[in-house]
Amino acid sequence: MNRFILPVVIFVALAGVLYVGVRHSPNKSTMVSALLGKPVPTFELPVLGAPGRTIRSAEFAGQPWVLNVWGTWCVECRIEHEALLAIAREKRVPLVGLNWKDEDDAAQQWLATLGDPYVVTAVDKEGRTAIDFGVYGAPETFFIDAAGLVQYRHVGAMTAEVWEREFLSRLTTRGLP
């Protein structure tokens, strides 16, 4: 009987290591942002639909806000749009759009037909601001607290459930100065 103990222990240990490895493997939904707890990247970008106007990240300082990275070429963005509209109706926190590597005309038409959940949409045509945020696939949604620190990043379509669990909870605990 004794001789079976060691192989069983080794098997359980190996299974444990593999389980942890599979659970933490970098796939799109579990990749943690490198920016967490760090100051939000600064940007100054053109405003969609307002030629000549620019928006700076500093304009949101002192309050919690949410940045949603999207593009009309992105299928998941279409899927999450209803959820974003519902979030915007709550008016709990400003939802800022970052239109990533897109065409202005297509983006404006998208917002005109589907509804515009954003207080303002910044245009990142060259993708430089997206790189500063460590964006690797749209949609991505960042929560920035009142101190200007990135507190959470969600990769993939926003849902009411994710919003409540990951964003609203942080809004009440960390959002207020």
Added chain:
Amino acid sequence: MSRLRGWMACMALSLSLAAGAVDITLLPDPVLQERYEALTHELRCMQCMNNSIADSPVGLASDLRREVKEQLIAGKTDDEIRSYMVQRYGNVILFSPPMTSSSAWVWILPALAVIGGLFVGIRIVRRRSQLVDTDDSDVETQDTR
């Protein structure tokens, strides 16, 4: 002559396409070009996990290649460019990430496995070699026991 040259250019282009050349960036300086190629091969394309940004045709990879190129021309060192990428995307963007407290077991575990294997192997060999000295029973009776 010019027709021949055009034909050769076409051949070169189709050959490079056949070889799957994604990146045709050329830097003014051969030293910079070498560093550019080394760096773009050691940075992971975050959208297609097992490609480097040099091998990936997706938009983000070309944006990151542009970033590498611009920073090289601006005189940044390789380490500065690497840390620029790590600050934004985390260590996962490096194909050979540094050893950290959370990833150290990747190095330690194989060593432990080898040491453990040696230990078990030596014990088995020792025990068997002792059997030869002490066991003078008949082979057949041992089998049927």
